Amino acid sequence: MNILGILDEIQKTDADIYDKISPRRHVMKNFYKMGKQLSFAALPLALSSMFTKAYGQGSTTPVNDVLNFALTLEYLEYHFYNHTIVGKDPNSAVKDVTFNFPNPTAQQAITTIRDHELAHVNLLKEALGSNARPALAYTNFDFRAGGTYDANNNYQMGGTFADVYTNYATWLKVATAFEDTGVRAYKGQAPALKGNPVLTTALQIHSVEARHASHLRQMVNAAGIPLKPWITYAANGNDTKVEAANAVYAGEQNTTQAGVEITNIAPGVTQAAAAESFDEFLTKAQVVTIANLFIKPAFKLS
Amino acid sequence: MKSEHSNLTTSEKELGKEGYNRRKFLSALGMSTAGVALLTSSSCQKSGWYKQDQNKDGATLDFKDDFGVLNYAYALEQLEAAFYIQVAANPASGFTAAQKAYFTDVQYHEIAHREFFKKALGAKAIGSLEVDFSTIDFSDAASVLGAAKAFEDLGVAAYNGAGVMLTTDAYLVIAGQIVSVEARHAAWVRDQISNGSFADLNSLTALGANNAGGLDAALTPDKVLPLAAKYIKTKINVINL
Numbered sequence: 453m454n455i456l457g458i459l460d461e462i463q464k465t466d467a468d469i470y471d472k473i474s475p476r477r478h479v480m481k482n483f484y485k486m487g488k489q490l491s492f493a494a495l496p497l498a499l500s501s502m503f504t505k506a507y508g509q510g511s512t513t514p515v516n517d518v519l520n521f522a523l524t525l526e527y528l529e530y531h532f533y534n535h536t537i538v539g540k541d542p543n544s545a546v547k548d549v550t551f552n553f554p555n556p557t558a559q560q561a562i563t564t565i566r567d568h569e570l571a572h573v574n575l576l577k578e579a580l581g582s583n584a585r586p587a588l589a590y591t592n593f594d595f596r597a598g599g600t601y602d603a604n605n606n607y608q609m610g611g612t613f614a615d616v617y618t619n620y621a622t623w624l625k626v627a628t629a630f631e632d633t634g635v636r637a638y639k640g641q642a643p644a645l646k647g648n649p650v651l652t653t654a655l656q657i658h659s660v661e662a663r664h665a666s667h668l669r670q671m672v673n674a675a676g677i678p679l680k681p682w683i684t685y686a687a688n689g690n691d692t693k694v695e696a697a698n699a700v701y702a703g704e705q706n707t708t709q710a711g712v713e714i715t716n717i718a719p720g721v722t723q724a725a726a727a728e729s730f731d732e733f734l735t736k737a738q739v740v741t742i743a744n745l746f747i748k749p750a751f752k753l754s
Numbered sequence: 755m756k757s758e759h760s761n762l763t764t765s766e767k768e769l770g771k772e773g774y775n776r777r778k779f780l781s782a783l784g785m786s787t788a789g790v791a792l793l794t795s796s797s798c799q800k801s802g803w804y805k806q807d808q809n810k811d812g813a814t815l816d817f818k819d820d821f822g823v824l825n826y827a828y829a830l831e832q833l834e835a836a837f838y839i840q841v842a843a844n845p846a847s848g849f850t851a852a853q854k855a856y857f858t859d860v861q862y863h864e865i866a867h868r869e870f871f872k873k874a875l876g877a878k879a880i881g882s883l884e885v886d887f888s889t890i891d892f893s894d895a896a897s898v899l900g901a902a903k904a905f906e907d908l909g910v911a912a913y914n915g916a917g918v919m920l921t922t923d924a925y926l927v928i929a930g931q932i933v934s935v936e937a938r939h940a941a942w943v944r945d946q947i948s949n950g951s952f953a954d955l956n957s958l959t960a961l962g963a964n965n966a967g968g969l970d971a972a973l974t975p976d977k978v979l980p981l982a983a984k985y986i987k988t989k990i991n992v993i994n995l
Contacts, residue, residue: 655972
């Protein structure tokens with residue numbers, strides 16, 4: 453209980469110390485407060501490990517590592533969508549986006565999603581301050597997943613998704629995989645942020661990604677490829693049937709939660725309903741493997 | 755431990771607010787020192803959620819530990835499940851076949867969530883809540899969609915706002931696994947009302963969303979429960995929040 457003695461000592465000079473570090477107070481409502489809220493994430497090592505213990509975290513993953521990991525994923529999503537939207541402007545220098553959206557509503561939806569991803573990038577950058585990872589540019593990514601590029605970063609040939617910017621169906625496959633990956637990635641990092649006000653912000657980003665995923669899946673369905681807004685049961689977890697995206701959905705077939713079998717937990721709760729009703733998480737290592745497919749060699753995550 | 759308890763009691767008396775904050779802080783951390791257990795047990799006995807007669811006294815959500823948070827989620831899932839069971843049983847004539855099929859899906863998702871919490875909580879689970887959907891016209895597609903949107907957006911806000919209260923990794927992950935499904939529902943329902951409104955964060959600011967930050971709704975239980983109250987007949991008591 454030494455820690456309580458320390459906190460009581462702090463309280464003598466800072467009467468609000470319990471308020472400031474209590475996980476039930478100051479639930480972060482907007483990003484303007486975030487810099488302040490994050491101040492304890494940036495505390496010197498000894499003090500921050502004290503708070504880690506105080507919050508009973510089993511994981512020692514520093515908060516900044518989680519946020520930088522999230523920032524990388526947000527850069528990936530942002531640049532993918534932004535290149536698309538910029539490319540649809542006939543006056544743009546971007547000429548390789550040749551597919552057409554089926555209607556203006558579809559393009560507007562992607563613009564909305566692009567704007568959210570940019571907001572997430574900016575929010576995480578601001579929160580991390582000088583601890584933020586180096587910025588990633590569009591040219592640091594390879595959204596064809598294995599394409600070759602010339603010295604000026606012009607696409608030459610190849611890649612798993614070689615036609616990502618020329619074929620709307622391929623583009624939708626990649627976008628859906630990104631959103632479903634994002635949802636699973638944030639979920640997996642939640643325990644590392646347990647009890648920390650930053651967790652609330654991460655959850656707020658997480659559910660926005662889930663809304664995006666739901667809408668993109670509806671766009672896939674509207675394009676004539678049957679897909680539900682929620683991830684339904686498939687033997688290998690992958691209900692999109694896009695084989696190259698198998699890693700994104702690994703484990704989504706799970707129907708047992710915290711030791712409770714969900715299938716038939718009540719009449720009508722089929723295996724499909726059981727798989728749909730709970731999304732699954734991905735570990736950081738799993739997400740890194742997926743993200744690296746779309747990152748050029750010099751910038752890959754380790 | 756004895757001396758620590760007397761220290762706490764002294765600080766309660768002498769420091770007033772500060773002592774309260776310390777107690778609140780400790781309980782938020784799930785630290786059960788003898789002193790803390792004693793301080794909280796007195797409030798527990800008054801409401802005694804583990805022995806209550808729910809029909810007479812209502813349901814009590816005791817937020818002193820993770821079980822309170824899980825019961826809070828259980829209460830909200832009961833509400834959602836009851837709503838969608840009615841929607842799926844007597845779908846409004848205005849719904850398309852695809853909409854009916856997805857509402858049936860959502861019904862089973864919410865039943866799965868409800869039954870999961872009931873089973874996971876076991877003897878600690880609150881009883882069944884009595885709902886009041888008198889404000890919803892189940893024969894009118896727009897009325898049902900509007901209510902579904904309200905339930906789903908509020909559900910997302912509730913899980914997002916309560917996550918930070920959880921102290922157990924497994925429960926935190928489970929809450930995350932459920933909230934993203936609720937967000938998928940919310941986006942689909944919103945798109946049925948107005949295609950493209952799946953993540954209209956500006957329309958969610960009252961629930962704690964922030965469009966400039968790209969942040970979804972998030973509300974603490976003290977804000978969520980009054981919004982849910984009009985759909986729940988059973989009295990909900992809240993302690994140790």
